[in-house]
Amino acid sequence: xxxxxxxxxxxIKTRGQQVTLRCSPISGHTSVYWxxxxxxxxxxxxxxxxxxxxRNRGNFPPRFSGRQFxxxxxxxxxxxxxxxxxxxxxxxxxxxxRTYEQYFGPGTRxxxx
Amino acid sequence: xxxxxxxxxxxxxxxxxxxxxxxTYSNSAFQxxxxxRQYSRKGPExxxxxxxxxxxxxxxxxxxxxxxxxxxSLFIRDxxxxxxxxxxxxxxxxxxxxxxxxxxxxxxLSVIP
Numbered sequence: 504x505x506x507x508x509x510x511x512x513x514x515i516k517t518r519g520q521q522v523t524l525r526c527s528p529i530s531g532h533t534s535v536y537w538x539x540x541x542x543x544x545x546x547x548x549x550x551x552x553x554x555x556x557x558r559n560r561g562n563f564p565p566r567f568s569g570r571q572f573x574x575x576x577x578x579x580x581x582x583x584x585x586x587x588x589x590x591x592x593x594x595x596x597x598x599x600x601r602t603y604e605q606y607f608g609p610g611t612r613x614x615x616x
Numbered sequence: 617x618x619x620x621x622x623x624x625x626x627x628x629x630x631x632x633x634x635x636x637x638x639x640t641y642s643n644s645a646f647q648x649x650x651x652x653r654q655y656s657r658k659g660p661e662x663x664x665x666x667x668x669x670x671x672x673x674x675x676x677x678x679x680x681x682x683x684x685x686x687x688x689s690l691f692i693r694d695x696x697x698x699x700x701x702x703x704x705x706x707x708x709x710x711x712x713x714x715x716x717x718x719x720x721x722x723x724x725l726s727v728i729p
Contacts, residue, residue: 534715536715536716536717538717543721544721545622545704545719545720545721545722546660546704546706546717546719547719548716548717548718551715551716558715559715559716597715603648603665603708604662604665605662605717606662607652607659607660607661609657609658610659
């Protein structure tokens with residue numbers, strides 16, 4: 504069974520640019536969560552998508568957005584990049600219903616210069 | 617006050633030692649408690665979870681939750697060099713709006729051969 508995949512592995516962007524990160528959860532998993540892991544701050548919840556709908560978002564500005572596709576893959580968009588957006592962006596998938604376990608991908612390392 | 621507090625370490629122990637990792641949390645609504653292990657340049661992987669107070673054992677690992685003091689622990693017996701990683705505690709509430717995880721900052725553990 505393939506695990507959670509994320510692309511790209513890493514990228515470097517300039518302040519003010521826009522970036523799109525992609526995630527494919529394990530087959531059959533319908534919920535996708537995005538987390539930001541910045542140095543010294545730990546993992547912080549960004550967004551939760553379930554069955555194509557945004558269900559909840561963390562304490563991040565609106566320039567962080569995303570969507571979930573009919574095949575349950577997801578993308579995270581960040582507009583007007585700032586230096587403090589440099590972080591590891593992790594996506595996690597969860598099977599539907601009352602399951603609790605989230606399976607994480609390897610992450611996308613974003614560097615903003 | 618951050619919702620989940622965790623000493624970032626680093627913690628260095630000799631091989632075979634018993635390791636104790638701890639977190640405290642402030643939100644009484646948290647009901648599920650998890651420990652994730654994250655190797656360098658990898659996504660977190662779930663090690664243990666417990667629901668409400670009590671102990672749970674899995675091989676060399678024991679997770680403990682004391683809801684009265686809002687304290688969660690992970691014990692590793694007979695520690696091995698392969699246990700060297702960052703350990704993250706995580707919590708979540710109950711109910712459909714609470715499925716995202718709240719993480720501690722992680723404790724970096726090194727087990728020296």
